[in-house]
Amino acid sequence: MRLKYGLQGLTVLVVLGLLGLLIWKVAHQDKGVKLGGGRTPSAPAFALTRLDTPGRLDLASLRGKVVVLNFWASWCVPCKSEAPRLEAAWRRYRGQGVVVVGVDAQDFTGDARRFIRRYKLTYPNVHDGPGNVGSKYGVTGFPETYFVDRRGRLVGDRVVGEVSAAKLTAGIRRALQS
Amino acid sequence: MRIVVGLVLVLVLAAPAAASERHPTLGELEGEVMCPTCKTTLDQSTAPIANRIRRYISARIAAGDTKSEIKRKLVIQFGPSVLAEPSKHGFNLLAWVLPFVALGLGAAVLAWLVWRWSRRREAETPAVAGAASLDPELERRLDDELARFDG
Numbered sequence: 001m002r003l004k005y006g007l008q009g010l011t012v013l014v015v016l017g018l019l020g021l022l023i024w025k026v027a028h029q030d031k032g033v034k035l036g037g038g039r040t041p042s043a044p045a046f047a048l049t050r051l052d053t054p055g056r057l058d059l060a061s062l063r064g065k066v067v068v069l070n071f072w073a074s075w076c077v078p079c080k081s082e083a084p085r086l087e088a089a090w091r092r093y094r095g096q097g098v099v100v101v102g103v104d105a106q107d108f109t110g111d112a113r114r115f116i117r118r119y120k121l122t123y124p125n126v127h128d129g130p131g132n133v134g135s136k137y138g139v140t141g142f143p144e145t146y147f148v149d150r151r152g153r154l155v156g157d158r159v160v161g162e163v164s165a166a167k168l169t170a171g172i173r174r175a176l177q178s
Numbered sequence: 179m180r181i182v183v184g185l186v187l188v189l190v191l192a193a194p195a196a197a198s199e200r201h202p203t204l205g206e207l208e209g210e211v212m213c214p215t216c217k218t219t220l221d222q223s224t225a226p227i228a229n230r231i232r233r234y235i236s237a238r239i240a241a242g243d244t245k246s247e248i249k250r251k252l253v254i255q256f257g258p259s260v261l262a263e264p265s266k267h268g269f270n271l272l273a274w275v276l277p278f279v280a281l282g283l284g285a286a287v288l289a290w291l292v293w294r295w296s297r298r299r300e301a302e303t304p305a306v307a308g309a310a311s312l313d314p315e316l317e318r319r320l321d322d323e324l325a326r327f328d329g
Contacts, residue, residue, distance in 0.1 A: 007287075073227070075226040075227050075230055076226075106214040106215055106227055106256065107227070107255075108230065108234065108255050109255065111230070129254075129255050129256045129257050130214070130256055130257025130258075130259055130260075131214065132257070
């Protein structure tokens with residue numbers, strides 16, 4: 001009888017343990033930062049390998065500058081049409097302390113480098129093969145663009161899909177004023 | 179004789195695996211590699227990146243890469259999550275070991291329950307036999323009743 005209750009207790013414990021694991025997993029699932037509604041959360045940190053030059057780029061090293069963070073992939077069609085727009089914004093605003101950073105994700109590095117050469121991109125680009133950094137930001141597809149102010153906070157809304165020149169300018173100005 | 183049969187069996191089973199490692203096909207790798215954007219295996223996806231990975235695998239097969247080499251190169255590009263099966267190292271080893279542990283535990287519990295059930299049956303059998311032998315007075319009355327019923 002004692003053994004029977006012991007076995008039942010063990011079963012209940014195992015079930016409760018599994019339930020606890022499930023709850024923990026759901027609660028700790030990385031859904032990315034919440035934006036909009038005046039929220040200015042800290043931009044998730046990252047340090048990734050550069051595609052345009054040897055070495056790594058640490059987001060923290062850009063503190064004090066406004067960062068336009070663009071998530072892209074070489075196989076993504078809208079990424080191709082917005083690339084010249086991002087390059088133009090980088091050239092126009094870099095004198096004001098603005099840096100455009102491209103984060104190439106879920107892509108072959110060779111393809112990404114060809115993309116950079118083809119579109120003559122001169123702003124820094126990094127490689128996030130598994131897309132882990134994108135997950136921290138809550139990226140749901142490509143391209144997506146975020147604006148980080150001088151204090152390392154995300155400002156305004158993310159731009160999902162191809163970024164227009166108007167949205168790019170508005171995002172940069174908001175970040176500069178923040 | 180048994181050893182020879184065992185060795186032949188091992189060779190027969192290991193040969194296809196070795197051939198698959200040395201000369202992988204796109205078809206088998208499609209089932210072992212994930213599409214990073216759609217989170218399904220390549221054979222279930224027509225996403226642009228899935229098509230690109232398929233082309234990459236075909237090129238690597240043509241270049242003579244083994245299955246392990248192709249997978250290792252894909253992991254460098256996309257991380258370990260590009261593989262459909264978890265690796266057999268570190269924490270991921272649990273995913274391989276736990277099902278067998280659970281199976282073993284289940285079998286042990288089942289065996290114990292069967293053993294307990296059969297012991298209980300054995301214990302109950304004499305009681306049933308005992309119940310069959312009636313009190314002499316009751317037996318006499320039962321015989322009388324049966325005799326009257328027959329008569």
